[in-house]
Structure formats: structure tokens, C-alpha cells
Amino acid sequence: MRCPAFIWILLWLCGSVLHAQDNGRQVRLSGGLNAYAGIYTSNGIAGRNQPHPFGLSGAVTLSLPGGVSLPFSAVVGNQGTSFRQPFNQFGVSPTYKWATAHAGYRNISFSPFTLAGHTFLGGGVELNPGKLRIGAVYGRFNKAISTNLSDPDAIPAFRRTGYAVKVGYGKPGNYVDLVMLRARDDTNSIDRLQMSPERSTTPAENMVIGLTSRLLIIKHILVEADAAVSSYTRDITSAPVQAEGKSAIYRLAGKLITPRLSTQLTQATQAALGYQSKWGSVKMQYKRIDPNFQTMGAYYFQSDIQSYTGNVTLNLLKGKARLAGSYGRQFDNLAANKNARTGRSVGSLMASLNPDPTFGMDISLSNYGLSQRAGLRPLIDTLRIAQNNFSASANLRYSVLNKDYAHIFTFSGSHQQLSDLNRSTASQTENNSQNASLGYFLNANQSGFGANLLISYTQTSLPGTPADDPGKLKFYGPTLGSNYAFFKKKMTTSANVSYLVNRQASITGKVLTATATAGYQLAKKQTISINLNYLNSDTGVEAEKFNEFRGNIGYGISF
DSSP, X not given: OOOOHHHHHHHHHHHHHHHHHHTTOOOEEEEEEEEEEEEEEEESSOOSSOSSOEEEEEEEEEEETTTEEEEEEEEEEOOTTSOOSOOOOOEEOOEETTEEEEEEXXXXXXXXXXXXXXXXXXXXXXXXXXXXXXXXXXEXXXXXXXXXXXXXXXXXXXXXXXXXXXXXXXXXXXXXXEEEEEEEEETTSSOGGGOOGGGOOOOOEEEEEEEEEEEEEETXXXXXXXXXXXXXXXXXXXXXXXXXXXXXXXXXXXXXXOOBTTEEEEEEEEEEEEEEETTEEEEEEEEEEOTTOOOTTSSOOOOSEEEEEEEEEEEEGGGTEEEEXXXXXXXXXXXXXXXXXXXXXXXXXXXXXXXXXXXXXXXXXXXXXXXXXXXXXXXXXXXXXXXXXXXXXXXXXXXEEOSSEEEXXXXXXEEEEEEESOTTTHHHHOEEEEEEXXXXXXXXXXXXXXXXXXXXXXXXXXXXXXXXXXXXXXXEEEEEEEEEEETTTTEEEEEEEEEXXXXXXXXXXXXXXXXXXXXXXXXXXXXXXXXXXXXXXXXXXXXGOEEEEEEEEEEEEEO
């Protein structure tokens, strides 16, 4: 078996460092490596993991004279039940003063609606001399996937390449950037004739032009704005059309791309105005994303939405108390082409009180409403969605502290209720649940010993179950844990056991979970660890009983 490329890179880096040190140059190698191997067994269910998982991961940064930094990262491991070709991704982003280069697998964001975190294989550069902001990347955004008879579930995909360019002015937190992204599928990268009808796909192309800014207008006032126009062609083999229309944006797009029957021009905008000071903050936000808005520079967008949100925060009693509240409204069906329009309202209120280190309290309330109104067709009352989801929670903590021990007592409780405002469907949807837990935590400051005990109780009333029905679903049980450090705290251990009982009507189930961990510091920067986990589940139904065990040993080194 060939040695993975990551190992050769590490050997090359180590050799480079030794050579540089011999020549008296200031070169530093920092980072860490982690290796693990484990075992997994199960009884009563199909295995949910590999029987013998193992892997190697690492992150290494090579610092050269003159401020040049070369970070590397990689993950190598087995997949499935046997060792096959590992999943390897290598990337490097060296930095020198105001210049950064990218090579390999990289994940870069230029703006929320253009290049926004999509991983690509290629290269790029970002330059920030003074207040000038320049960036450019090019690479493969999607790998070609052909129809495979050995894997009929594989979804075919074309090889997709693209580039993005950014030009802006300003500094972090106060800037204006203009961004353009363009990507296109290679029609010859896979054989379309071999695609099955249910797995058929078409080659696409996309061009997005966006503007992103963060502007500090005057002291304490911040303006944020992101906008983009996306031209997305779902099938580049469809017939071309003339770019007609009154919109200047549409005419401009027609000059940069070839409009086709499957081309759609959409927009996305979000903006915010905020004020922040010692007493608190106020922020107003607006967002609108057209239906079917897409960019090949991001994996997913929630489209067809328009929302308004307001947030207020107050700092009181010299920072010992805090109040925060927010309210927002959201709508869909922006193109008025759906049978119904759905509206959502979200409100929340939070209060926090911390008069001294020994006592604290947090209370929060939230309300989520969902309603519909007629779109293309009238709504039938029995099918109209009108729901309200209310939740409330409270957390209290009290501490007894001295030089030897710390005793911490906690209590938390919550209530959640879904109310259906449509009487025709309420009996099938309404539900509520309550949860309470009481905890005690002990920590010995000198010896490093710690222990904790948590008792929890949860009950849930499901749809169709009266609130006073003794057969509603209940969960309750204790969790006990401890930790201790040996050998002058070079070895740390911990163990936890949880026993949970669930009861509904005449059925009683039990779930036992036990975990144990140990870590030992072999040297100043080397550690070895062991993790064990056991799960025994008995739902009260004989056919659903199972247990499983996981264990692994790991080695880590930092330098």
C-alpha cells in the first residue's frame, strides 16, 4: 500500500525545518497530529459504525522568515467496513504581510450571496495593501460523477469549474466590496446517454454580481448591506433567447451571458441599521430573497422569503442585569404564484440577573406564530394552517465557594406548547411538554476531584391525549458522574452513568448509558487517550431491545 501524500508532506516539512535551523534561519513548525483506532460491536440492531475504525488527522503551520505563514491540514481514514482509498483533502493558504495565496482544497467567502463558503479545488489570491481589497479564485467546484452500475443510487453530476473576483475599499468592519462569480458545467465531463430517466441531470451555468458592505457612518451607528443579482441557466443546451426587458440589470446580464429558455434572473438583498452603546443596542434588519435564487458559490439558500426584524438590548444595574427582546415577521409567495401565502412571526424576551458570583438567574420567553392566507386559490378553513408555538424557560444557580471546595446547585425548568388555532385540526396537532432538572456539582480545588449528580424529569402530552391523561409520555432518571486527576494531574479520568426510564400507558422502557475516559500526558506535548461507551436500550418492546459498545484509543502530539 502506498504511503498517503499527507505523510510525504509532513516528512518534507520536517526536513525543511531541520535544514533551515542548520543555516541559522528563524523557521518554526507548529501544529498537531492525532491518530486513533477503535472497536465497535452491537447486538440486536444492525451496526451503526465500522467494526474497526481508524484514522489520522493533522494541522501543520510552517512559519518562514519575513512573516510568511504556510498552514497545511489533512484527514486520512478508512470508510465502510474495510480499508479503501482514504478521503484526502489538502490545502494551503500562505500569508505574507498583506498578501494571501490559496492552493488546493479551499473554503472562502467573498459575500453572503456570491461566493459563500463553497469548497473548491484550485487556487486564488487575496491582496489587502492599505485600504485596497482585491481577491480572485479559480477552481473546480464540483467533481464529475458518472452513472455507475455498481452504485445505482449515485446521482450523476457534471464537472463544474468557476471563478470569483472581488474588488473593494476599506478595512475590516468598514468596507465596500464588489464581487462577481461565474461558474459553468462541462457538458463533456459525463455521458448523458447513460443516465437513467429518474437520475437525469442537465448542465448549468451561473453568473452572480453582488455588493457587500459594512459601514460605520458615525460613532456607534453601523450600516450593513448585501445585495446580489444571479443569472442561473439550468440547461445550457436549451435554445438562446433575446435579452429583452425594461430592467437595466437584465440588459446588462444579457451582454455578459447568453440568455436561454432555462435562464432565470433573480435578486437577493439584506440590510441592517444598528446602534450600540454602553447602555445597550438597537438593530433593525430587512431581508428579501427572490423565489429560486441560487448561486453556485454556496450550497444552500432559503429563497422566496421577505422578513423584517428588530432587536433591542438593555444593560442595567452596572452590567449586573440584562434585558433583550426581538420581534420579526416573515412572508413567502413573493411572486404570487402559490396557492397560499404563509406568514411567520417570531418574538422573544430574555432577562438575566447576576448580582454576585454566587447567584444567577436567567428567564426567557419566545413565541412563534404561523398563519396562511389565500394565494392563487381560496383556502379551505379545515386545511388552513394557523399555529402558535410558545416556550418559556428558567435557570437558577447558587454556589457555595471556599478555598477547598466549590458546591454548585442548579435548577432549570421549561414549558413548551403548540396551540393549533384551527379547530378542525387541533385535536391532531396540539401538544405540550414540561421539563425540570435539579443538579449538584462538587469540585475539590486542591486534589482535582469532581462529582456531579443530575436528576431530570420530562413529560409530554401528544396529540389526542388529554392533559390529565396518566398515560402521557414521561421520561425521568438520574445521571451520576465523577472525574479525578492522578500522578500530579498528568492523568485525567472521568466516568458517567445515566439511567433513563420512559413510560407511556402500560409500556415501560429503560435506557442505560455508561461512558469512561482516560487521558495521560506522555510528555510535554504528547498525550494518549482511551474512550469507552456502552449503551443498553430496552423500549419495553421485545423486538426493539439492543446494546452496543464503542471503544477507541488515540494518540496526539503538538509541536
